[in-house]
Amino acid sequence: MMDAIQKTLLEQVAGIHEVPQGAYSLRINGNLYGKNDSENISIVKKEDKPGIDIYVKPGTKNESLHIPVLLSQSGLKEIVYNDFHVGADCDITIVAGCGIHNSGAGESEHSGIHTFYLDAGAKVKYIEKHYGQGDGMGKNVMNPTTVAILGKDSYMEMETAQIKGVDSTRRETSAVLDDGATLIVREKIMTHGEQFAETNFTVDLNGDNCGTHVISRSVAKDRSRQSFLSRINGNNRCSGHTECDAIIMDDACVTALPQIEANHVDASLIHEAAIGKIAGEQLIKLMTLGLSEKEAEEQIINGFLK
């Protein structure tokens, strides 16, 4: 049975209270707690290293897969390799996420290395949430790596959110796109206290008529630090867009490094980056509606990170 702390973590990262319906793999404190295959999605435990292989039959539609990871034992460190083999013309949702509750003094760390192989015409929505809590002195560390190999005319939408309690994170995401493939990335980060978050995206637009949008919205509070690096390489007729929008508060520090490289005359690439504090007129507007300055600030941040 899961305990109350584990249930809270599960709700935060997967929005569910118990083991999910359909295909799932639930990892708790370094061990596979449970898994379930569906008719079209099979989950196979790796023999050579921690992790799983997930096989989705071609043509699978409207199915979802949950693969949450929970750590409630202080000081546990793990690296997990999950490979997703998504067959042609699938249309599925994958919900991953990691919740850490660290009540001890040791550093808890989870590094998930997720590799996606999308066959021609496959469509995947990938949602990943990171959440940390705990009352101890131990740090919560998450270093996710995502690799996406997108086949012809495939489509992948990746939503990542890290809103609370992760002391240190280094996110590495890389993608290679074939003809007609599309990758949309939406990242949301809020850091506070002394937290540190670094995200690096590298997208190789190799196929004819492929495209990507990499969008990051973040809020940095207190003395936290954030770094956003986005590299888009246009190697064919393609379109690429990267946008980083950050709200800076208190004594925080935010670095944004959008980088676009065109290696083809028909590569159309755009980058945008903006960092600034909350606009005074936004606060004033909400205060004229009856909110206090603090309430106004919360509304603006909640909306921004929604």
Add this chain to the structure above:
Amino acid sequence: MIEFKNVSYETPDNKEIIRDVSFRIDDRFVAITGPNGSGKSTIAKLIAGIYKPSSGKILLDGVDITEDSITDRARAGISFAFQQPVRFKGITVKELISIASGKNISVSEACAYLSEVGLCAKNYVNREVDGSLSGGELKRIEIAMINARGTKLAVFDEPEAGIDLWSFNNLIQVFRSMYERTKGSIVIISHQERILDIADKILVIAGGKISAYGTKNEILPELLNVQAGCRFTKEACE
């Protein structure tokens, strides 16, 4: 309702915008007009608490609110519609109207407020109040928020600014129905004759001072006559 007693306002770099202004608004619909740079918008911002007077007092229903914050004044029953509506990334029209009304409103309630300002509600409730909305749309949403608040005093800073002619005709209608439907007082900063024409009283500001204050019938004919109208704005012209 709202009263200014010897109010002056200087900018942080000591430029005097409003000079020893005293007036009292008790009527249901008052328009404040005057040439550009005369201090009209400053008066609106002084009422809302966005600016604090350098000297003098501001009273709401006889209570001194001079030192009250923007939030306190909003809670005391003052609404303020911006001349340039503010955009918010991620906040939807429905959420903003909910904040304005002080409670979590339903989609149908939000739609009712939007329909009043001539917006096809279902196209707007879930849209973000960001750069994707036009200036005219934002102005209407701004007015819908004031309606949702339903306070005893609503101040509009040049509601016609940035609105096309077609929308402007509807805007007049919106104010007419607001006047008929609500019990509160409406104060509009405006240059537009047609807005002045639906006001009970008109306050004319020129050069940071009041140059005339009276009923529409007393003020409007002279104001529209260029030569005579200059009497009101003489100080600014000089």
